[in-house]
Amino acid sequence: GCGICVHKCPFKAITIVNLPEELKEGCVHRYGVNGFALYRLPVLKEGMVVGILGPNGTGKTTAVKILSGEMIPNLCGSNDSWENVIRMFRGNELQNYFERLKEGNVKKVVKPQYVDLIPKVVKGKVRDLLKRADERGILDKLVEELELSNILDREIQHLSGGELQRVAIAAAIARDADFYFFDEPSSYLDIRQRLKVAKAIRKLAEEGKSVVVVEHDLAVLDYLSDIIHIVYGKPGAYGIFSMPKGTRVGINAFLEGYLPEENVRFRPYQIRFTKLSERHSQAGDVLVEYPRLVKDYGSFRLEAEGGTLYRGEVVSIVGPNGIGKTTFVKMLAGVEEPTEGKVEWELRVSYKPQYIKADYEGTVYELLSKIDAAKLMSNFYKTELLNPLGIPDLYDRAVNDLSGGELQRVAIAACLLRDADLYLLDEPSAYLDVEQRLAVSRAIRHLMEKNEKTALVVEHDVLMIDYISDRIMVFEGEPGKYGRALPPMGMREGMNRFLANVGITFRRDPDTGRPRANKEGSVKDREQKEIGEYYYVS
Numbered sequence: 001g002c003g004i005c006v007h008k009c010p011f012k013a014i015t016i017v018n019l020p021e022e023l024k025e026g027c028v029h030r031y032g033v034n035g036f037a038l039y040r041l042p043v044l045k046e047g048m049v050v051g052i053l054g055p056n057g058t059g060k061t062t063a064v065k066i067l068s069g070e071m072i073p074n075l076c077g078s079n080d081s082w083e084n085v086i087r088m089f090r091g092n093e094l095q096n097y098f099e100r101l102k103e104g105n106v107k108k109v110v111k112p113q114y115v116d117l118i119p120k121v122v123k124g125k126v127r128d129l130l131k132r133a134d135e136r137g138i139l140d141k142l143v144e145e146l147e148l149s150n151i152l153d154r155e156i157q158h159l160s161g162g163e164l165q166r167v168a169i170a171a172a173i174a175r176d177a178d179f180y181f182f183d184e185p186s187s188y189l190d191i192r193q194r195l196k197v198a199k200a201i202r203k204l205a206e207e208g209k210s211v212v213v214v215e216h217d218l219a220v221l222d223y224l225s226d227i228i229h230i231v232y233g234k235p236g237a238y239g240i241f242s243m244p245k246g247t248r249v250g251i252n253a254f255l256e257g258y259l260p261e262e263n264v265r266f267r268p269y270q271i272r273f274t275k276l277s278e279r280h281s282q283a284g285d286v287l288v289e290y291p292r293l294v295k296d297y298g299s300f301r302l303e304a305e306g307g308t309l310y311r312g313e314v315v316s317i318v319g320p321n322g323i324g325k326t327t328f329v330k331m332l333a334g335v336e337e338p339t340e341g342k343v344e345w346e347l348r349v350s351y352k353p354q355y356i357k358a359d360y361e362g363t364v365y366e367l368l369s370k371i372d373a374a375k376l377m378s379n380f381y382k383t384e385l386l387n388p389l390g391i392p393d394l395y396d397r398a399v400n401d402l403s404g405g406e407l408q409r410v411a412i413a414a415c416l417l418r419d420a421d422l423y424l425l426d427e428p429s430a431y432l433d434v435e436q437r438l439a440v441s442r443a444i445r446h447l448m449e450k451n452e453k454t455a456l457v458v459e460h461d462v463l464m465i466d467y468i469s470d471r472i473m474v475f476e477g478e479p480g481k482y483g484r485a486l487p488p489m490g491m492r493e494g495m496n497r498f499l500a501n502v503g504i505t506f507r508r509d510p511d512t513g514r515p516r517a518n519k520e521g522s523v524k525d526r527e528q529k530e531i532g533e534y535y536y537v538s
């Protein structure tokens with residue numbers, strides 16, 4: 001079956017073998033009487049990075065809280081002592097760990113999921129925060145590895161999301177612990193930063209530490225982990241940790257939607273990445289030829305070369321943070337006036353900004369039905385967009401009460417429901433889990449193909465870029481100072497250009513076709529760099 005193939009694929013009926021059921025044993029924690037329940041826990045291994053992969057709302061953060069000793073699990077009853085936890089895990093690899101935890105004999109540190117909350121509890125300069133954290137005396141190295149030197153004298157309140165993330169990660173790594181937990185370390189980071197962070201985290205394991213990482217960017221998770229756990233179940237109701245698996249096999253099983261050891265199918269279709277080295281969107285009609293555009297903010301200047309967009313294509317916009325991607329998209333959306341050049345066209349544009357606000361009084365249904373009530377009823381939009389993004393489940397919710405991931409999905413749906421010629425989506429995968437990222441990618445592709453519309457998508461997740469793009473637009477320059485946008489180009493040329501700037505090579509997994517980052521200095525990495533093929537080698 002190929003329910004989520006990028007290119008035209010025949011419909012195949014799929015028999016669902018064994019959808020996950022709530023387990024009878026192994027319940028570790030339940031919130032409230034009929035609340036969410038977590039089953040089993042991940043392993044901890046000295047000298048290894050254990051990766052955790054799974055949907056939002058399946059208990060990943062809860063597991064981190066338990067293992068880091070922040071919370072004694074109630075064992076789905078009224079338990080409040082570590083003794084009973086130790087008893088339950090007798091014979092399990094975690095028994096000894098919990099014994100040490102009970103005795104207060106575990107040195108551990110957690111990089112929390114929500115770095116946005118840090119400025120509320122920590123004040124002062126970055127330098128002082130990092131100095132206090134630096135129990136290992138490695139601050140100078142970390143500052144260099146994570147490129148923090150420019151922000152050391154900044155106040156924590158003034159940091160952007162990506163800066164906060166890197167400071168939080170540096171502070172965690174600088175602590176002298178035996179167990180390190182990183183809850184979603186790649187949020188707000190560009191690809192280069194994600195891989196730098198991945199390397200810094202891997203180094204901990206190489207030094208013999210036990211590391212656990214929750215991560216939604218599959219390329220990063222793949223690069224980071226020695227083994228992985230997949231969490232499956234029903235978001236908000238229950239979550240089950242799978243057995244530990246080898247990273248490659250585990251991620252492939254995830255894409256397959258089937259866990260052989262557990263005999264559980266958790267998704268009725270498999271996910272495949274196209275192995276076509278080039279797509280041919282330029283075969284379509286021209287949508288628009290846009291002119292050279294310049295935006296000068298004084299301290300930052302963006303020059304975008306003119307280019308052509310075709311009907312029915314998806315073009316990804318890639319490049320580091322602070323290079324002008326959002327600025328470019330805003331000029332096309334008519335939100336920012338160019339300093340040079342003019343966007344003079346008759347095109348209807350639908351725009352999803354990077355930073356979305358929930359400033360709407362009313363329910364999700366009211367918001368979306370104002371945009372296009374008929375489409376909410378149409379089978380086409382239900383199948384291609386609304387159901388895959390889980391929007392109907394949110395209809396009765398107040399827009400103001402949505403979580404980051406829920407709001408993101410509603411904003412994407414709102415953007416794609418509008419009648420337009422050009423769809424602009426700035427970082428649609430922020431706050432989304434892997435499953436949702438793939439659903440969004442698939443919806444964008446199908447709608448553009450079938451409606452013969454055009455989309456520009458700013459994105460950092462390499463698997464998503466690979467999955468949705470016909471062509472890509474590369475932004476180069478010096479972040480925060482100047483940026484240059486190249487015209488859209490073919491995937492091979494564009495990815496080579498982009499990845500050469502980043503200094504990483506990718507290969508394809510033979511079974512699923514997914515891109516995998518090569519380890520720096522590996523045979524493949526050196527060979528590919530030599531011939532200048534950073535991305536597509538068969």
Ligand code: ADP
Binds near residue numbers: 032055059237
């Ligand atoms: P994940 O990290 O996989 O997104 P979490 O562990 O944060 O999942 O949450 C799993 C489920 O437990 C969610 O449905 C969440 O709403 C619920 N939950 C988390 N914390 C609490 C809490 N303190 N009280 C009640 N429910 C909670």
Ligand code: ADP
Binds near residue numbers: 320321324480
């Ligand atoms: P990206 O989307 O690639 O991360 P942006 O387009 O958001 O980059 O920003 C590029 C640069 O322009 C950043 O240094 C940012 O601080 C600066 N910038 C963005 N908007 C403004 C503005 N309204 N005034 C001054 N500088 C701005």
Ligand code: MG
Binds near residue numbers: 325326327
């Ligand atoms: Mg941006």
